[in-house]
Amino acid sequence: MTKSKANTVDESSDEQTLLYQRARHEWDERLGDTVSQLASWRVIAVISLLIALTAVIGIAYIGSQSKIKPYVFAMADNQIIALKAAKALPEAEKKRLTQSQLGSFVEHVRTVFIDVNAQYYFMHKAYHHLRTSDGAYTQITQHLKLDSPMKRAETETVAVTINNVLPIGDSAVYQIDWTETITDRKGKDKGELRFKAAAEIYYDIPSTVQEFMKNPTGLWIKNINVTEQH
Secondary structure, X not given: OHXXXXXXHHHHHHHHHHHHHHHHHHHHHHHHHHHHHHHHHHHXXXXXXXHHHHHHHHHHHHHHHOOOOOEEEEEEOOEEEEEEOHHHOOHHHHHHHHHHHHHHHHHHHHOEOOOHHHHHHHHHHHHOOOOOOOHHHHHXXXXXXXXXXXXXXXXXXXXXXEEEEEEOOOOOEEEXXXXXXXXXXXXXXXXXXXXXXXXXXXXXXXXXXXHHHHOOOOEEEEEEEEEEEO
């Protein structure tokens, strides 16, 4: 009887010991996993901080190297084209830019539309390159008064074709050649006339916000003389 009780106590003690050991082992495994994960997160955190620090240093370096430079923007086929500042352009590019603007200027002055709004728009575009202190302003104003496109539009229209725009020597004078095709209000051809002009130009930074918005390149026409070619 006594021996049986002793065996029962020993078996109960062994079972408790086994359960304790299993619980201890499971706890050790969980604790080990937690410690391992914490170590991994520490490594990841350190790497992330190093990457962030490197990025900040890189951005600061790039920022310190950058310089603000003015740019000119032009429109071509409804697309904006970024150009260098006009005065800093290489001579070949500056020449092409000048030729393009002078050709457009002649079109704005000489074209005759039936549409009054379109006519006013072209006239205003022409004045974007004129300053009241320059002779060209008076010359163009007198031309538009004496040969009013509004008056001509009552009987005819004029389409302008630029033939060439060439610099004269090394001076700031350009020769512009163009053809004007005249049609009556019904579209009947009334013939063609050819003209040429000598335009003296200069570049100057726009002095007001309004001037910059209208003439960002700073190209101004100082004098212009137009003659018909026979």
